[in-house]
Amino acid sequence: MSQVVVDHDAFRDTIATVDKDGKRVWVYPKKPSGKFYNYRKLVSYGFLALLFIGPFLKINDLPVLMLNLPERKFIIMGMIFWPQDFFILLVGFMAFVLFIILFTIVFGRVFCGWVCPQTIFMEMVFRRIEYWIEGDFNKQKALDKAPLTFEKFWKKSLKHLAFLAISFVIANTFLAYIIGVEELQKIVTDAPANHVGGLSSMVIFTGIFYGVFARFREQVCTIVCPYGRLQGVMMDKKTSVIAYDYVRGEPREKLRKNVERTAGDCIDCHQCVSVCPTGIDIRNGAQQMECINCTACIDACNNIMDLIGKPQNLIKYSSEESIALGTPTRFTARMKSYTVVLVLLMAGFVALLVTRSNVDATVLRTPGMLYQKKENGHISNLYNISVINKTNAPMPITVKVLRPAGKVKLVRNEMVLPAQGITEGVFFVEIDGQKLSGMSTEIELGVYSGDELISKEKTKFLGPGK
Numbered sequence: 001m002s003q004v005v006v007d008h009d010a011f012r013d014t015i016a017t018v019d020k021d022g023k024r025v026w027v028y029p030k031k032p033s034g035k036f037y038n039y040r041k042l043v044s045y046g047f048l049a050l051l052f053i054g055p056f057l058k059i060n061d062l063p064v065l066m067l068n069l070p071e072r073k074f075i076i077m078g079m080i081f082w083p084q085d086f087f088i089l090l091v092g093f094m095a096f097v098l099f100i101i102l103f104t105i106v107f108g109r110v111f112c113g114w115v116c117p118q119t120i121f122m123e124m125v126f127r128r129i130e131y132w133i134e135g136d137f138n139k140q141k142a143l144d145k146a147p148l149t150f151e152k153f154w155k156k157s158l159k160h161l162a163f164l165a166i167s168f169v170i171a172n173t174f175l176a177y178i179i180g181v182e183e184l185q186k187i188v189t190d191a192p193a194n195h196v197g198g199l200s201s202m203v204i205f206t207g208i209f210y211g212v213f214a215r216f217r218e219q220v221c222t223i224v225c226p227y228g229r230l231q232g233v234m235m236d237k238k239t240s241v242i243a244y245d246y247v248r249g250e251p252r253e254k255l256r257k258n259v260e261r262t263a264g265d266c267i268d269c270h271q272c273v274s275v276c277p278t279g280i281d282i283r284n285g286a287q288q289m290e291c292i293n294c295t296a297c298i299d300a301c302n303n304i305m306d307l308i309g310k311p312q313n314l315i316k317y318s319s320e321e322s323i324a325l326g327t328p329t330r331f332t333a334r335m336k337s338y339t340v341v342l343v344l345l346m347a348g349f350v351a352l353l354v355t356r357s358n359v360d361a362t363v364l365r366t367p368g369m370l371y372q373k374k375e376n377g378h379i380s381n382l383y384n385i386s387v388i389n390k391t392n393a394p395m396p397i398t399v400k401v402l403r404p405a406g407k408v409k410l411v412r413n414e415m416v417l418p419a420q421g422i423t424e425g426v427f428f429v430e431i432d433g434q435k436l437s438g439m440s441t442e443i444e445l446g447v448y449s450g451d452e453l454i455s456k457e458k459t460k461f462l463g464p465g466k
Helices: 035-056 083-107 110-114 117-134 137-145 150-179 181-189 192-216 219-224 226-234 296-308 320-325 333-355
Strands: 065-068 073-076 079-081 241-244 315-318 359-365 378-389 395-403 407-410 415-417 422-432 440-449 452-462
Touching: 035 065, 035 110, 035 117, 035 150, 035 181, 035 296, 065 150, 079 083, 083 110, 083 226, 083 333, 110 117, 110 226, 117 137, 117 150, 117 192, 117 219, 137 150, 150 181, 150 192, 181 192, 192 219, 219 226, 241 320, 296 315, 315 320, 359 440, 359 452, 378 395, 378 415, 378 452, 395 407, 395 422, 415 422, 422 440
Parallel strands: none
Antiparallel strands: 065 073, 073 079, 241 315, 359 378, 378 422, 395 415, 395 440, 407 422, 440 452
8 A cells, every 4th residue: 555645845835725726715614703703703893883983973073084085185083184294194104004013023913813804894794694694614515515496596695685785885984984974975865977986986896895705705815915925024933923832732633532642732623724714724833824813713722622621722822932942922122123113103293293284385486477666666576375274164364474574465355265175366575675685585474364373484585686
């Protein structure tokens, strides 16, 4: 009899969701249960509640979060950010990315398994609907292999109708974060012909979300998501991940009744594999690319350990180094350095938010226009002004010369800056020629709302010279 030779160097050459011919292997994860799963449900439903009520939450009559890409207007915590505030958003984005890197270095892909919207919707919404309609993983497999019957027809139809309905709700919520609740309400209530673009976006987003959660599923995490691809660069042997304690578990051996056990604690029950939403075997090693740290395998293994009277945490949060050496996880110098940089970035971001002005003004001399000399010896220059309002309140705008002394004459009688809007104007600045220092003099203008100075702008004033 020939002996089967196992190539231990090739057991991770392919991902679990693709067969040797390159075809998709559909994953049927067993419904998880246990302590960590209950914690995840609390966290997930809390985030789902925040997600769906987020567009309706307001601070100072402004949304808590709105990312209006078409109009290049962003509202975060009731504060409006325009393209002029890009550097603030850039610092905030850098701090967020560094936080993700630091968190990954220390705790692995906990974000993916506990907070990522893809995981929350897939595992806590769509997958639970699938369990409710079609049953657990064995029943789902049997239903897919069975010929088309009335039972299969109504179960599949009901499931996909539910998936479409939830995808439609998610699409509307997603759109509300982009254009705002008021604008979304107009799309829903007005005549369809008036909002062809908005309705088309709604249909496209619904189709995308349905395709992701009904068909693409875990492939988002293993193929599309750049964070999943980058985790191998960010993590090392000191990173805490979900890991199998091979020191305690190996060698594996099936549990046999009335037979003295001499092997490790792993009884090779494959429950950790059955519950994995990405189809991997956690026992093949820590830091697998497909692992999203969802803790389903921990709960499944702990349940088995309880049944056979063994200690829990054969699969646990730990680092590869800790398992190999039997030492606790340490906060390394690299982790400390990332923390320091993160704190500095966050402090800079907060400082920029605190010192950020609510109004931005830009004053420029009108191109191609020379100075005008008055009969009284005064010199006048023509200027253009553009003012951006970052608040939700309209305000009248006046311009005054702060240095040197002079007068401002608006081409229009008044300028009113609309809420969350932009106003532009044209005005003359008139200064006594004796107060000019040469052909080009720097002057300082003040932009006022009532008696409040809201912005100072410096510009050049041309004259005849001396």
